[in-house]
Amino acid sequence: MFTVAIVADQPISRAGVEKLAAEDAGMRVVAAVGSVDELPAPSASYDVVVLNLSYINDSAIDTVAKVATVGRPLVSSAWEGSPTLLTTIRAGARGCISRFAEQREVLEAMRVIVRGGLYLCPRTVDQFQVELADRGDEDQNGLAxxxxxxxxxxxxxxxxxxxxxxxxxxxxxxxxxxxxxxxxxxxxxxxxxxxxxxxxxxxxxxxxxxxxxx
Missing domain, CATH: 1.10.10.10 (Winged helix-like DNA-binding domain superfamily/Winged helix DNA-binding domain)
Structure with missing residues (x-):
């Protein structure tokens, strides 16, 4: 059994993920809070921290990095604009899923992360490949x-x-x-x-x- 923490500012989203995880015999939800600051300090790191972000900006990237110090972040967002998926992973995310991902995709993402893998849901794969290609085209000052x-x-x-x-x-x-x-x-x-x-x-x-x- 592995431990799951859920961080989502919207109660409905938080309850949905909590219910989904609770129905899986291999998962135990140990925290479900509205913000990262509300996460109780774990005696050991959380196996997965599901982090629901309305959108990605510089502040959100800082949040991902903060969560990565206490567990493996699974970030759910809209993935529009910049910062990018690649930036989010570099900040410490172990999985990135669309906020429109199916329930089975969310469960699969958590299982992959627990096994030490990196998960991208199908909705984000094409965008991630484009970002990787863009990195090869950056100029000497790092501009994409x-x-x-x-x-x-x-x-x-x-x-x-x-x-x-x-x-x-x-x-x-x-x-x-x-x-x-x-x-x-x-x-x-x-x-x-x-x-x-x-x-x-x-x-x-x-x-x-x-x-x-x-």
């Missing part, structure tokens, strides 16, 4: 392709709202990209971003022409 694209639009004079429309993303995601770009390039404002884009060769003629025609 979508971050480079965002940098080009910013340097060409577009607002975050306009960039979101052109890239088919939410403005929140573009804001996050911009924040990560500034951190990676160690700059603090738009003027410095534009200068770096030119120096790195990312301010393409195509982006400039598009701005002029807008």
């Amino acid at each position: 392709p979508r971050e480079i694209e965002t940098l080009r639009w910013i340097a060409s004079g577009f607002t975050h709202r306009q960039i979101a429309t052109r890239m088919g993303l939410s403005q929140t995601t573009v804001n996050t990209y911009a924040k990560r770009i500034r951190a990676k390039l160690k700059v603090s404002n738009k003027a410095e971003l534009t200068r770096m884009a030119i120096e790195l060769g990312h301010l393409s003629g195509k982006a400039r022409r598009t701005r002029s025609a807008a």
